[in-house]
Amino acid sequence: MKNLSILFSTLAFVGVLALFGLRMSEHKSGATQGAADKEQSTNTDTRGRIAYVNIDSLEARYEYLKNKKADFEERKKGMSNELERSQRQFQQDYQSAERKAQAGTLTEAEYQSTAKRLQQMKQSLEAREAALTEKLLAEQDEFNKDLQQRLDNFLADYNKDKHYDYILSYSKSVGLIMLVNEELDITDEVVAGMNELYAKEATKENKDTKKKNK
Incomplete structure (x- = not known):
């Protein structure tokens, strides 16, 4: 069960969130802006145009991710137990x-x-181990895509009012950015907003489930 053990030890969701990367805002200056507007835009404090999200904090506090991770761990445990019995x-x-x-x-x-x-x-036994490993990898890949889409959709909507040119991801475990200005941290807003959306989704899903069971 060596391959499955290695897989289990490397399924960290920080890697998923590292895909967060760099997001360009869709907000663009209109072609008809006057020279004064352009000058004002040029002189705007860059802190109003750049922000970052602490992905370590997002991973720890985003309820959707925490629940998915718990479900994944439960399935992983079941698969591991099956292989151990065999x-x-x-x-x-x-x-x-x-x-x-x-x-x-x-x-x-x-x-x-x-x-x-x-x-x-x-x-x-070897074939079953390979099949379970492949299944876990497929589930992780599907989750990666789903999480990335959720992040993209939320940031696109969030940035309609904020008008950031760049929203960066920051993690102490990924040393791409060595120093950050904490005044640019929008993690609390992002986590709160995404958790609010997830809570609404969960409530709707529960209501739909109850209707089906009646």
Whole structure:
């Protein structure tokens, strides 16, 4: 189960959020602006045009992400338990066959049949491990896309009023930005806004579920 163990140890959601990257605002100056407006825009404090989101904080506080991560961990645990049970059964059968072979209680035909069966068990276990690993990777990829879309959609709507030219992501674990001005931090607003949207989604989903169950 080496491959699955490695996969489990590397499924960190910070990597997902690192895709946050750099987002250009859709806000653009109109072509008919006068020279005075252009000059005023040029002299605008850059702190009003650049902001950043602390993705470490977002990961820890975004309820949708926390719930998805918990669900993912639960599925991962179930898959791991399944493989461990199969592995134990294989080990028991192998050790039993080994004892019989050492005691000389197996005929040549029985030995060949047992060896073939154990080889098939081993191949089946390896195939199942590969299938579960592939399934987890597919789920992670799908979640990555969903999370990225949520971030993009929220920032696009959020920036309609803010008019930032750039919204950067910042993380202490990813050393792309060494120093930040905390006055440019919009993490609290982003987390609050995204959690509010998620709460509305969850409420609607619960209502729809209750209607279906009636």
